[in-house]
Amino acid sequence: MNERRVVEMRERVLSKIDQIAAGVRAALAAQGVTALNFTSSPGSGKTTLLVRTISDLKGRAPISVLEGDQETDHDAKRIAATGAPVLQINTLSSCHLDAAMVESGLRGLALSPGGFLFIENVGNLVCPASYDLGEAMKVVMLSVTEGADKPAKYPKMFRVARVMVITKTDLLPHVEFDMAECVRFARAINPQLAVFAVSAKTGEGLDEWYGHLLSLRDRA
Ligand SMILES: Nc1nc2c(ncn2[C@@H]2O[C@H](COP(=O)(O)OP(=O)(O)OP(=O)(O)O)[C@@H](O)[C@H]2O)c(=O)[nH]1
Ligand SMILES: [Mg+2]
Ligand SMILES: [Zn+2]
Secondary structure, X not given: OOHHHHHHHHHHHHHHHHHHHHHHHHHHHHOOOEEEEEEOOOOOOHHHHHHHHHHHOXXXXXXXXXXXXXXXXXXXXXXXXXXXOEEEEEOOOOOOOOHHHHHHHHOOOOOOOOOEEXXXXXXXXXXXXXXXXXXXXXXXXXXXXXXOXXXXXXXXXXXXXOEXXXXXXXXXXXXXXXHHHHHHHHHHHOOOOEEEEOOOOOOOOHHHHHXXXXXXXXXX
């Protein structure tokens, strides 16, 4: 196959997946559901923060969850323990979710009007930045154990995200992490980025995070 044909085929595949993402976005909007795509490197604390958020917002916002992992249903079980509707997607060899996976996952997941859909992406700071899942926005998470320069080293994710959540702030006394420097790196890439610093363990910063979430829903 010549190079031009390969490029054309890749464009056709991409435009098909973009159409699916647009369909997912329209279906969620029609149901009044605010969808957030959570990305981070493996183990930054996505599932832990989602579990705590679901529990703390009970009665204020119904939340359904799509869990993306290469293998296992560990995270879906943790979410299910809160009572929230959840569906696990195993991507197997793929290192990210795509809109077709989300579209088919949504066929098996109950959503609530006026509520949220949380999509936990596969732990990976690189290619999930390039995939539109039909979400309202991407939320990138970064734990204090990972180093303050991550926004500078993985800029695309921090450019396409609208919110950055710095996690595990309870560990700050034990690690070298310059919060102001991290925010400076992130805002150099994305001046509009909203930033929250939280600990799902102690609850520090969670009220601000919940306030922002609820304002996103109320603005939608
Ligand atoms: N000290 C501390 N540990 C945390 C916090 N949040 C999460 N952890 C720990 O970090 C580890 C990873 O947390 P997960 O919530 O599984 O992270 P994840 O981003 O969902 O991981 P993947 O789905 O595998 O990418 C677990 O051992 C958690 O207990 C926190 O706020 N403080
Ligand atoms: Mg997880
Ligand atoms: Zn990937």
